[in-house]
Amino acid sequence: MGLLVQKYGGTSIGTAERLLNVAKIVASFLDQGERVAVVLSAMSSQVKLEGTTSRLVAASQAAIEHGAYYKIIDQLEERHLATIDEAINDRAIRDQVKEDVDAKFHKLKSFLDAIGVIGEISPRSMDVIIGMGEKLSARIFTAVLNDQGIDAVYCNLEDIVEPGYTEVNNEFCVHLQKRLAKFVEDAGSQVPVFTGFIGSVPGGILKSIGRGYTDFTAALVAAGAGAKELQIWKEVDGIFSTDPRKVKAAKVLSSITPEEALELTYYGSEVIHPFTMEQVSRAGVPVRIKNTFAPEGQGTFIDPRAKADPKQNKPTAVTVKRNVTVLNVYSNRMLMAYGFMSRVFEILGRYEIIIDLIATSEVNISMTIDDTTRLDEATQELEKLGRVSVNRQMAILSLVGQGMRNQHGVSGEMFTRLAQAGVNIELISQGASEINISCAIDDEHSDKALKAVHEMLES
Numbered sequence: 001m002g003l004l005v006q007k008y009g010g011t012s013i014g015t016a017e018r019l020l021n022v023a024k025i026v027a028s029f030l031d032q033g034e035r036v037a038v039v040l041s042a043m044s045s046q047v048k049l050e051g052t053t054s055r056l057v058a059a060s061q062a063a064i065e066h067g068a069y070y071k072i073i074d075q076l077e078e079r080h081l082a083t084i085d086e087a088i089n090d091r092a093i094r095d096q097v098k099e100d101v102d103a104k105f106h107k108l109k110s111f112l113d114a115i116g117v118i119g120e121i122s123p124r125s126m127d128v129i130i131g132m133g134e135k136l137s138a139r140i141f142t143a144v145l146n147d148q149g150i151d152a153v154y155c156n157l158e159d160i161v162e163p164g165y166t167e168v169n170n171e172f173c174v175h176l177q178k179r180l181a182k183f184v185e186d187a188g189s190q191v192p193v194f195t196g197f198i199g200s201v202p203g204g205i206l207k208s209i210g211r212g213y214t215d216f217t218a219a220l221v222a223a224g225a226g227a228k229e230l231q232i233w234k235e236v237d238g239i240f241s242t243d244p245r246k247v248k249a250a251k252v253l254s255s256i257t258p259e260e261a262l263e264l265t266y267y268g269s270e271v272i273h274p275f276t277m278e279q280v281s282r283a284g285v286p287v288r289i290k291n292t293f294a295p296e297g298q299g300t301f302i303d304p305r306a307k308a309d310p311k312q313n314k315p316t317a318v319t320v321k322r323n324v325t326v327l328n329v330y331s332n333r334m335l336m337a338y339g340f341m342s343r344v345f346e347i348l349g350r351y352e353i354i355i356d357l358i359a360t361s362e363v364n365i366s367m368t369i370d371d372t373t374r375l376d377e378a379t380q381e382l383e384k385l386g387r388v389s390v391n392r393q394m395a396i397l398s399l400v401g402q403g404m405r406n407q408h409g410v411s412g413e414m415f416t417r418l419a420q421a422g423v424n425i426e427l428i429s430q431g432a433s434e435i436n437i438s439c440a441i442d443d444e445h446s447d448k449a450l451k452a453v454h455e456m457l458e459s
Contacts, residue, residue: 002228003227004229005037005039005222005231006038006039006231007041008022008039008233009292010041010052010053011045011235011292013041013043014043014051016084016085016086020087020148021292026150027150036191037184037192037194038152038191038192039217040138040195040196041053041134041214042056042132042134043080043083051133052133052136056133057129059112060126060130076105083140084140084143089147093147094147097142104135104136111125111129112129123204127197127204127205127206128158130206131197135156135158137195141193142193150191151190152190152191152192153192154193155183155192157197157198160198161201162175167208168201168203172202176224177223177224180224181221184221184225194218196217197217210273212272212273215273215275216279218230219273219275219277219280223283223285224283228285231288232287232288232289232290233291235292236291237294238290239253239264239289240252241316246447246450247450249454254298255300255306256300257302257402258277260400260401262274264319267319267320267321267436269317269319280304284305286303287301315457316401316403318399318456321396321398323370324370324440325375325394326366326394327368328367328388328390329387330387331363344365347378348367348378351375351378352371353369353371354369354371356368357427368427391426394426397438397439397440397453399414399436399438402435404434405434417456420452424441426441
């Protein structure tokens with residue numbers, strides 16, 4: 001009997017009704033004789049800014065600015081307590097979890113009071129604040145399962161990271177996998193309910209891992225425990241050939257390779273955290289994306305052991321990453337100039353600016369970036385090397401597919417279709433893996449570009 005690790009996103013557990021729905025899903029797998037471990041995000045609504053994590057970030061900023069952070073916390077507590085009342089019938093279980101939740105919010109207010117006095121917040125302190133969301137959802141869901149007659153145990157991971165690590169690298173991940181495997185082992189026949197939050201990580205969890213850190217935690221659990229499958233439950237049927245909200249012909253992909261999943265995720269399809277595939281692929285654990293609100297669907301299967309079909313000669317999907325900026329550096333000094341590009345990258349690195357795409361000519365470097373927080377500072381230094389231009393409100397359009405390796409003329413057809421649709425291309429880049437062709441275009445043309453290129457998948 002293998003282990004299924006199930007990760008549920010914030011929208012999947014955002015209300016009492018949805019928590020009960022997830023409990024039914026867990027119960028259905030247990031009835032089939034499966035072992036199940038659960039990893040949870042913080043409770044959320046359909047609007048990300050209204051989710052628990054976003055509200056906690058807002059409360060921390062309000063504390064620094066001496067704003068009304070108590071109001072934000074009170075609203076969050078009211079929402080969580082109301083959810084408990086609606087989802088749990090057993091009075092003893094309900095009273096106990098409400099007491100635990102109240103204590104957590106009391107502790108959080110005291111912590112924010114201290115932040116207000118200091119007037120600043122460190123990455124470690126921010127980790128403590130945002131981690132409250134996952135601790136609340138995991139504790140409440142454990143009680144929901146208990147109320148439904150399922151023996152479950154709450155697993156708080158806030159202290160799982162031992163001191164001494166300076167970066168999120170392979171050594172760090174292997175260490176966490178071993179510790180998480182012990183949690184699963186100790187749970188025995190119980191269902192372990194993990195907080196998606198793993199405590200303070202080197203550099204802070206938002207900066208080092210990002211907002212999708214609960215996917216990463218689930219991958220570590222699955223890899224460490226040798227799960228037979230990692231299931232990521234969301235509010236979509238799986239990974240689509242493109243954005244179904246923009247292109248009616250978009251279809252759910254029954255299966256894709258890990259490489260394709262990584263490319264699609266990095267370039268706009270917010271389906272799975274990039275670090276997730278790295279962990280499970282190394283461990284040989286397959287991933288399945290499923291819809292919490294339509295659990296009967298098969299979803300999208302990602303098997304790291306599967307090999308690409310040599311007969312597949314078409315791209316798999318097209319995606320777009322919006323709201324990016326194109327940075328151009330022009331200089332005749334690039335000609336025969338040793339180390340010119342390294343100087344450009346050194347400046348960008350110093351201001352923590354990450355590059356997505358890059359294209360070069362004899363006198364020009366063009367790059368796309370999505371975080372422009374410190375771009376103005378970097379630009380002042382780059383202007384010492386040459387003329388700099390910045391084009392904002394751009395987008396990255398990416399055509400992805402293993403089959404592109406076996407097919408000639410894919411890029412030519414892609415660019416022809418874009419030209420016919422009246423879409424101008426600012427920058428072109430093709431990855432060394434030959435499964436991704438990307439270009440920068442005006443963001444206002446993104447929708448028609450998606451439709452035009454997606455027609456290549458339909459023919």
